[in-house]
Every structure is written in C-alpha cells, then in structure tokens.
Amino acid sequence: MNFSTANKITVVIKKDCPTCTLIEPVLGQLVDEYQERISVYVQDDPAFPESIASKQDDTSLEFSYKNNIEIVPTLICSNDEQEVARTVGWDKSEWQQLTGLDSLGSELIDFKPGCGSKTQDPGMEEQLAARFDDDLLQARKVELAESEDEIEACFDRGWSDGLPVVPPTAVRVIRMLKGTHRSADEIIGNVPPDNLPCSIEKVAINAVLAGCKAEYFPTVLASVEAALQDKFCMHGLLCTTYFSGPVMIVNGPVIKQIGINSGVNALGQGSRANATIGRALQLLIRNVGGGIPGGIDRAVMGNPGKYTYCFAEDESDEDWTNLAQDRGYDRSDSVISLFAGEGLQPIVDQRSRSPESLAKTISNSLRSVVNTKLYGAADAILVISPEHRRVFRQAGWSKQDLRQALYDNLMIPGAEVVRGAHDVAEGMPEKFKDKLLNKFRDDGLHIVTTGGKAGMFSAIISGWVASGEKGSQLVSQKIQ
Amino acid sequence: MTNSIMLDPTAELNPVEKQILPRLETLSGTTVGLLDISKPRGKEFLDEVEKHLVAMGATVKRYMKPTFARVAPQELNQKISVECDAVIEGLAD
DSSP, X not given: OOTTTOSEEEEEEOTTOHHHHHTHHHHHHHHHHHGGGEEEEESSOTTOSTTOSOOEEOTTOHHHHHTTOOEESEEEEEETTEEEEEEESEEHHHHHHHHTOTTTTTTSOSEEOOEEOGGGSTTHHHHHHHHHOTTSOOSOEEEOOTTOOHHHHHHHTTOOSSSOOOOOBHHHHHHXXXXXXXXXXXXXXXXXTTTEEEEHHHHHHHHHXXXXXXXXXXXXXXXXXXXXXXXXXXXXXXXOSSSOXXXXXXXXXXXXXXXXXXXXXXXXXXXXXXXXXXXXXXXXHHHTTOOOBTTTBOOSSOOGGGTOOEEEOOOOOTTSOOHHHHTTOOTTSOEEEEEXXXXXXXXXXXXXXXXXXXXXXXHHHHTTSSOTTOOSSOOEEEEEOHHHHHHHHHTTOOHHHHHHHHHHHTEEEGGGTBTTGGGOSOSBOGGGTTSEEESSOTTOEEEEXXXXXXXXXXXXXXXXXXXXXXSBOOEEEEOO | OOOOEEEXXXXXXXXXXXXXXXXXXXXXXXXXXXXXXXXXXXXXXXXXXXXXXXHTTOEEEEEEOSOTTSOOOHHHHHHHHHHOSEEEEEOOO
C-alpha cells in the first residue's frame, strides 16, 4: 500500500511527544507536496506545529477517539473516507512507502517509537465514550438545575435507600460497564416486584449509586441473577411483613481478587466490597423493581441488613467444604449465594473443647430460631467462627459430621412443641403431636465459616418464616 | 458552567420531573394550613379563603412567615407538615 492508491493522508500528533516534534519537518514536507490532501490533527496544542499553517484542533479528542488513535504520531492513509493503511510512531521506510515520497525525512533517524495518545490517559476513555458514543447508553438522561446539589438531587428523586448515593453520571456508568464483557443493552431479567425488564446498563447505574468499583460488577450481576431465580422468591421476600432480606455469601477466588472481607468484622462495617455489593442489589430492587418500603415492602420492622448484607466465607481450611461446594460447585469456582434472612444472633461458648459439647451448645441456640416451638418453619445459616471450627477440626470432624450431630440434637417429640404445650398458645399444629420433628427441614440449615481468628463465638442468621418450596430457598450463582 | 447530567436508575415509569404529593380527594375532615407570607393584606385574603374552607368541612390553622423576603424557616415548615394535611400559601399583596 502506498499513497498512489490512497487519496488522503491524516496524521495525528501531540506537542508533548518528542517523536511528533522530531517529525515536524516531515509534516512540512508532506503539506508542501500534497496540500489539502493532508490533514494534521493536534491533540494538545492547536498552535503546534508552528511551521504548518493549516492544522486541525483535536483538543476535544473527538477525531482521535472516533478513529481509535492509541499512539502518536499515527499516519492514516484513506481512500474515499475508507482507511486503507496506518502506521504509528516514526518508521522512516514505512512512512516513505505509505506516502510515496522516497526522500521523506531523509535527514532523520530511521526509527523512533511514538508516545501514548491523549485518548489513552487514565480515565479518559470513559469520558470520551460518554461524550462521543451516542449509542452506548440507553437510559434516560436527567439534567439537574444549576443550583441542584448532585447528591441531594438523588435523594429528591427517590433513588436512595436513605444514605447518600454516588451520582450516576455517564462517565461513572461507562466505567462500571467496563467491569463486564456483557453488552450494556442485554436484558438480565425481570426485576420484582414490578417485574420490569432490566438491562445490564440499569444494573450498572445502580451499582454506581451503591458505590461499587467496576471490579465488583461481575459479582453484582451474579447476585442479581441469583435473586431472579424463581427458587429465591424475591418478590415475596420483598413484600413480606417479616424481617428478612437478601443475605449474600461469596465463595471462591473472587474473594481475594476483589477484597471481600471474610475476616475480622466480616459482617460489620468497613469493607467497601461487602458494603456496596449488598447495597447494589437492594437499590436495584428499589429503583428498577419499584420495591419501596411502606409501598409494596410491608416489613413490620425490617432489619439493618436490608441496607446491605454481604460477606465472604473464610476458606483457609482446605479440608472443610465451603458453602459453594455444599451446593455442588468446585472450590475453584467463584460463587455467590443468596439466602432470605435477617440479623445475627450470637452463640457464645468459650468452654467447650469437645465437638460433642460445642455441637450441643449450637443446637440449643438453633432451637430459638423464629420461636422455640416452631419446627421446620424457617431455614437458618449457622455462621461458625474460625476458633469454633478449630474445635471440630482438632477432633477430626468434617462439616458433614457437624451437620449430622446438629440434626440428631435438633429432633424433638411433637408433643413438646404443639400449640398449647408448656402453656404457650403458639406452636406446631396438633397433627404433629405424635411425630418426631426436626428443627429444620431437609436442606434448611446451611453452615458457613467467617470472622476473625480470635473469639469463640459463632452466630445464627435466621431465615424467613416462608422458607422452602412454599417461599424462599438458598440459591447460588457462578460469578463469571 | 455545564449542568450535571445523571442517568436514570429506575425503570423509567415516572416522568423525570420531581413528583408532587398526592392531592387530597376531599376537604371534609381535613386540616388545612393557611400560610401568610407577611405581605400587606395577606390577612384579609386568607380570612376569605378560610371561610370557604370551613364551609367545605375543613379545619383551618393559620401560620405566618416572619418575612416574605426569605423562605419559610425549617421549624415552620415542619410544624405545618405535622399539623396539616394540606397548606395554602397566600402570595398576593
């Protein structure tokens, strides 16, 4: 390819590039030779190069962005507006060949690499996409009045859960979308309670509101897909008068990759990933689904976890299965699981050194889930601390051994818990009087490990009273 | 200065503009505040409005801004929002 088959040459340069200043005489030579068939675009200083009268001001970077300029100088040969060849940096023989001028830059060195185009400056790509890529985002644009504060404006429009949100500008949303390979206009599903179609872009906007980093976005997307699984019953969970909301547990390599806390204070404040991933789903349900507290969300009290409730499992013990493995995934998979639950009830046991004793303590505490006289009503997550796990491990117990011990301990004769027994009206229906009951339905008790290394405390995350097929079941989704 | 532009995080069922509160369907049995902004003859105007409201079954409470030149103090806004179902602001002089 050379200039004999191209009828236009374009060169993109910036003054702040030594290679571009080196080739200034070359540009002069090209302009002298080819006149108006040469266009020189300058990214930073429209006065540069002084020796050339007609040059194009590309300080907006529109031309550079739309023509995918990554390095300056870039030489583009085109024919009838169609690009036919390009070269970057200064390569004398290539420039001579493409322009058809054998003597071009003959006084210069043969080769000098170029510099990064200004379009490649950190954060610039998103800004340029927001400005010049009209097709990328479909969401309605909301223009604020000059006097409006951005964060107050988000409150005013009802987009917040009560805490400040990050204003969802186009630049921030594009940056969030870079966290996934999925197309912005792909529909991820219908979001309850209004069951409206939700695009990846809308998820990204709500992830921005929540304060997520782009690297969290695949986990947020997986959490949304998990919430939309029919088994999870997100619609009912949102509408219920009960306390529950989505509780998220993350397993696998993603924990360390994006920094989800599984150590000290794992269920508390202070970790951006934990705080914002859980919040993103809640904001999506609110904003896209229309699930507004006092509207269709009829929780009598709710629970603080409805702002956000996301943590990672401590996977430091290779021989102790994680929750994802319990659900059929590999340890190498990154998986998010959603559970309809609320709150945290501590289990203190600083004396037990045998697994049997500790399992009894835990069983006794688990009986209080929902009501000591209601059996099979609500699922639960048993959150074991590393120190309590150590008691089981040192005795050679596996998670399955613990599960079996809890099952055995949590059997009770129906007569003990039927309505009216022990002078309490609440309880199981009379038909269970002569049956043996277990506190949890099959697959109703999940065991995870998290928290700091010191403290012989475990905890219970109690589930929704509508657990199981009649309501919500724990769901898992692979993070892609 | 360019105004900020944000992307709508909702399902876009409602207009972009901020929504007004739901309107009262009847005045009967409601409490309506009349806010005098402290301009001359506001009292006479609002006295007349009060007669009509009372005739329609509303209970009327009267309030006054300290000065028409400034927005109502927060305490007054809160007092009206707690005590009334609706408020009419007398703007004329």
